[in-house]
Amino acid sequence: MQTMSSILSLAIWLPVAFGVLLLAVGRQENAGVARWIALIGAVIGFLVTVPVMIGFDNSTAAMQFVEKAAWIERFNVFYHLGVDGISMWFVPLTAFITIIVVLAGWEVIEDRPHQYYGAFLILSGLTVGVFSALDGLLFYVFFEATLIPMYIIIGVWGGPRRVYAAFKFFLYTLLGSLLMLIALVFLYYKSGGSFQITDWHKLPLAATPQALLFGAFFAAFAVKVPMWPVHTWLPDAHVEAPTGGSIVLAAIMLKLGCYGFLRFVLPIAPDASHEFAPVVITLSLIGVIYIGLVAMVQQDMKKLVAYSSIAHMGFVTLGFFIFNELGISGGIVQMISHGFVSGAMFMSIGVLYDRVHSREIAAYGGVVNTMPKFAAFALLFSMANCGLPGTAGFVGEWMVILGAVKYDFLIGLLSATALIFGAAYTLWMYKRVYFGDVTNDDVRGLSDINAREFLILAVLAAAVLWMGIQPKPFTDAMHVSVTELLKHVAQSKLN
Amino acid sequence: MTDLNWLAVTPEIVLLGMACLVALLDLFVTCPQRRPTYYLTLASLAAVAALHLCALDSGASVYAMQQMVVTDAMGHLLSLSATLAVMGSLVYAQVYAGPREMLKGELFTLSMFALLGISIMIIGNNFLSIYLGLELMSLSLYALVALRRDHAQATEAAMKYFVLGALASGFLLYGLSMMYGATGSLDIGEVYKATLAGDLNKQVLAFGLVFIVAGLAFKLGVVPFHMWVPDVYQGAPTAVTLLVAGAPKLAAFAITIRLLVEGLINLATDWQQMLMILAVASMTIGNLAAIAQTNLKRMLAYSGIAQLGFMLLGFVPTVVAGNTVSAGNGYGSALFYVLTYVLTTLGTFGLIMVLSRPGFESEQISDLAGLAKRNPMLAGVMAVFMFSLAGIPPTVGFYAKLAVLQALITTNSSLLLQLSVLAVLLSLVGAFYYLRVVKVMYFDEPAQGAPVVEASGARLLLSINALAVLALGILPSGLMSLCAKAITQSLAG
Secondary structure (H helix, E strand, O other), X not given: OHHHOOHHHXXXXXXXXXXXXXXXXXXXXXXXXXXXXXXXXHHHXXXXXXXXXXXXXXXXXXXXXXXXXXXXXHHOEEEEEXXXXXXXXXXXXXXXXXXXXXXXXXXXXXXXXXXXXXXXHHHHHHHHHHHHEOEHHHHHHHHXXXXXXXXXXXXXXXXXXXXXXXXXXXXXXXXXXXXXXXXXXXXXHHOOOOOXXXXXXXXXXXXXXXXXXXXXXXXXXXXXXXXXXXXXXXXXXXXXXXXXXXXXXXXXXXXXXXXXXXXXXXXXXXXXXXXXXXXXXXXXXXXXXXXXHHHHOOOEHHHHHHHHHHHHHHHHXXXXXXXXXXXXXXXXXXXXXXXXXXXXXXXXXHHHHHHHOOOEHHHOOOHHHHOHHHHHHHHHHHHHHOOXXXXXXXXXXXXXXXXXXXXXXXXXXXXXXXHHHHHHHHHHHHHHHHOOOOOOHHHHOOOOOOHHHHHHHHXXXXXXXXXXXXXXXXXXXXXXXXXXXXXXXXXXXXX | OOOOOHHHHHHHXXXXXXXXXXXXXXXXXXXXXXXXXXXXXXXXXXXXXXXXXXXXXXXXXXXXXXXXEEEOHHHHHHHHHHHHHHHHHHHHHHHHHHHHOOOOHHHHHHHHHHHHHHHXXXXXXXXXXXXXXXXXXXXXXXXXXXXXXXXXXXXXXXXXXXXXXXXXXXXXXXXXXXXXXXXXXXXXXXXXXXXXXXXXXXXHHHHHHHHHHHHXXXXXXXXXXXXXXXXXXXXXXXXXXXXXXXXXHHHHHHHHHHHHHHHOHHHHHHHHHHHHHHHHHHHHHHHHHHHOOOEHHHHHHHHHHHHHHHHHHHHOXXXXXXXXXXXXXXXHHHXXXXXXXXXXHHXXXXXXXXXXXXXXXXXXXXXXXXXXXXXXXXXXXXXXXXXXXXXXXXXXXXXXXXHHHHHHHOOOXXXXXXXXXXXXXXXXXXXXXXXXXXXXXXXXXXXXXXXXXXXXXXXXXXXXXXXXXXXXXXXXXXXXXXXXXXXXXXXHO
């Protein structure tokens, strides 16, 4: 692996470098050039992650593509990167979604596109950094730094209530992460001066510190996931964000919180995790069922998909805290598949919004008559969103439900109802927007998707189907790491 | 003991000589832009900075002037930073001062004398030398605030600053005289020995300590001795605000170390409790009051109160630990905090000056509206400063907060753990008003179409300033280690 040892660094810093370049040379006048630079940056950013997918060794739970260098000597902080089966797929996923985002804004973003793309590329690099950081402080720096570009993206290119949404997004997530910072420093102290996450995994901790750490990490990650009842920032942020912002939020940024549970909460505070599992499971089920019902009554398409995202994330946290392999693997698969599916759902809404400038379901009706190609894609993504077998959405949900049934039949039963709600709100929205007679002039005047939109939707459709039919590469990669994690979590850390 | 050791104080002697020379030469300068004086001042300051930089390496503590002063690693680091801060302030001030009839020889001479006062405070090893340095600095600054004689607001600010400042100096002097009465010495080393031996009148010591802490708190500008800060920051011409808000904080930090840590460490349990209360009060009131401000300079004043409150937390750790490791850790973190705070402050006020025009001060937050459209580079620079003050990585402000927090948490005291939770929650409040500035620049439409007139020197410095905040945020290791080393060496020497 020595020859590939700088791949993760490249995956982080190449997009950031392109982003900085765009900010530095971009002008309103040379918007066309800025778009192409952004696309090249995004594609190169994705290409450098290909070796991660190809070269990844499925047979070990050890960290791979490791890089380690001293960073802040005074606090023993290292620039330490690496991926295991849990984090591996998120590196290419992030880079892939960035390409989609750049293409999605191609003709749409006219106001300062260089800054828009610059922010997204920097965000992409930082997010890869979150997934591959093995040093607690490095993780935190990347985790927090992602707030800045997202704040700017929502605030500058967002909808009418963008300022409110941007502040809510930033302050809500900052509150959680500040408590996590205390937890990180506390672990640094407890471990005798180490910020290495792997050292923390081995650190024995008494019950009270574990409970406190659990609380602090839970505050940070539950807000980010987001879990009910701290989810209220998400619908606001989603609705006001531009299409690209919504895609990145749903497909990538929500995963940061879920990932935090696996990397920090479960292995560092296993006893507290077991102790508080009923609470987390309850909150997840409320998320799955109650938020599913909330999604059903939404009038705004973006809000509906935002609530559906929260419900899907409920599945992920549920899977994590039932402590069996099906649950955790299912959760991770759900994270990846939701990346594709929610990205595609927001992209579809973006396609409509760009033409009609309304997100109200009532403003549409009969779109299939004027945009048949687009309606076909949208149908596929809607089916994936409600978890139809053969699509990406099915695999993770099915695994989590199986795991939940193993854990407790009632929990399994309750979580399975989500499939019904999911189908109900997604298909009902589809019916109201696409089927029926053409209701108004806006819809009558619609033109079908152009080549660029076709390309984006086709790529996403391919990903959704590929993952639905052939989930093995995904589950194989995580199998050993998840088994190892479960073994670790089963051992008590109490002295 | 009787050694004068002139060599050790070369930088201060050079500074004094050059300040007199600049004052004299300026009489013969006819150029309205005062170019010769300006460049001569910058050159002398650069020379002083270079002298400090050279001396920084050796790190040994050298006593001079019959033990009136001590030059050590911490002193050189602080003096170097203060010199650079004054240099930066003058570069930012040059374009700003011209149209406001402030570009006179006095601006340069008084700045240099203020810096001399700061340097003497930093190296003071005796109550008298510290007090003289303080007065030299304060009197120069009072005069600087009043430099715009016909400007009502500035004159009012100068009056307030003078009256309250004189009162605070009185407090400090009163406290120092009580210490003298109790210990029988003005020399900091002797005071340390006397307090170590014990057997002193506790009541006098406690009274003296209260007055000393009050005087220090005034100079740092922390609650409840903060009343002057918003008024002076807002009323003074921005160039002078920067001179008041930047380098003097380093001097205040230095005399806090000299008096409380080097002299009165044996009373630590007393003064650390006082500082803890001051810190919490400052963070609370500073952050909450800053939210309500519409004037940018006033907001930055309250933000500074909160920031220095956070910095004071770095002095708290030894309350329970008692050993020098966590104390050194705490003071080193506080030093890092105050250095980075001054660096950021320099940039924020510098930006206000760069944006101002003749007859337009650009000191309302709303004056920044739409800056991202009018001038993306300046908006980006200001955003970096704001995120740094809010403590968001990857800017240096984050590491400053991190350093102080780890100093608190590694003492393993549950009180300090709670204190650190309180501190981060209050910094969340702070994030709100810093973000609001970013919001105004990026999300709002420009209120005024006038393009930003830029001075090349100030603009270049502003870029360097922002890059330093970012670069130190990405690679903070060097400065952090330097601060820790300087404190350790100084406390050992």
